[in-house]
Amino acid sequence: MKKYFLPFFLLTINLVSAQQLAVLKYNGGGDWYANPTALPNLIKFSNANNQTKLSENVGTVTPGSTEIFDYAYIDMTGHGNVFFSDDEALNLKNYLISGGFLHISDNYGLDKYIRREMKKVFPKLNFVEIPYDHPIFHQKFDFKNGLPKIHEHDGKPAQGFGIFYKGRMLVFYDYECDLGDGWEVAEVHHDPLQIRTKALQMGANILTYIFNN
Numbered sequence: 719m720k721k722y723f724l725p726f727f728l729l730t731i732n733l734v735s736a737q738q739l740a741v742l743k744y745n746g747g748g749d750w751y752a753n754p755t756a757l758p759n760l761i762k763f764s765n766a767n768n769q770t771k772l773s774e775n776v777g778t779v780t781p782g783s784t785e786i787f788d789y790a791y792i793d794m795t796g797h798g799n800v801f802f803s804d805d806e807a808l809n810l811k812n813y814l815i816s817g818g819f820l821h822i823s824d825n826y827g828l829d830k831y832i833r834r835e836m837k838k839v840f841p842k843l844n845f846v847e848i849p850y851d852h853p854i855f856h857q858k859f860d861f862k863n864g865l866p867k868i869h870e871h872d873g874k875p876a877q878g879f880g881i882f883y884k885g886r887m888l889v890f891y892d893y894e895c896d897l898g899d900g901w902e903v904a905e906v907h908h909d910p911l912q913i914r915t916k917a918l919q920m921g922a923n924i925l926t927y928i929f930n931n
Contacts, residue, residue: 737770737929740777740786742794742820746801746835752825753795756901763901763918764925768858772925782806786813791928792820795898797827800835807838814839814888819928822891823898826871836881836889845879845891854878854890857926859919866916868909869896886931890924897921 739757743750761772779786782805786792792813802810814820822832833845848854848864855861855878865876876895880887899907900917909917 737790738773738775738777738788739791739793740779740789742792743778743780744794744796744800744802745806746799746831748796748798748800748828748831749825750794750796752797753823753898753902755903755906756795756898757793759903760901760918760921760925764922767919768922768926770925770929780806781810783809786810786818787816790817790819791925792818793823793898794820794832795823795825795828797825798831800828800831802835802838804838807835811839815883818888820889821924822889823896824891824893825896825898826869829893832891840881840883843881843883845881845889848878848880848890852878853931854887854923854927855920857923859923861920861923865892865895865897866900866913866920867895868900868913868917869907871896887928 739761741750741757757776758774761774764770765772777789779789779792781802786809850862850864855864865878867876871894874894877893879891879893881889897917897920900909900914901921904914
């Protein structure tokens with residue numbers, strides 16, 4: 719069985735020739751499999767524009783698996799219910815505090831469930847809104863007003879939330895934004911090129927930030 723720690727091969731993008739990202743397959747009935755073209759498109763965009771060397775093979779992992787420790791970045795999305803068992807919550811916590819990173823994209827309807835379940839993972843930590851001057855918004859692409867608005871849900875502004883542990887951001891949560899939809903191929907949602915480009919640029923910023931911090 720693998721030990722619950724990540725080696726320091728995740729410190730910078732340039733240390734690994736082919737890094738791999740994964741989608742989180744969770745229980746509870748929510749559609750964890752939504753946005754199947756999102757990560758592949760983001761990887762291609764990041765490799766082309768940010769000189770990253772990410773593998774185009776996207777993995778799928780469960781929160782309680784040892785395989786989750788093989789990935790620096792886990793993407794989570796969906797519209798419905800999420801459930802973490804106690805063992806899954808502990809494993810996910812160990813993954814995150816060992817150097818892993820979780821990006822959550824509310825595809826509309828995920829919010830109340832993910833806030834409840836992340837309390838199992840970090841009972842003493844809360845989501846905090848990330849200020850516009852945070853570095854995650856100012857990597858290669860500059861977002862002076864924070865998250866771009868990709869899809870309209872309830873007429874609310876897009877917000878970025880984070881969970882921080884010992885000064886490091888472990889989780890980035892885009893709410894009322896739907897970055898993952900903006901990463902998908904144009905034929906899926908028929909978003910204008912300008913909107914899709916903003917979504918991909920913000921996604922590339924997230925990847926640059928986590929691989930260099």
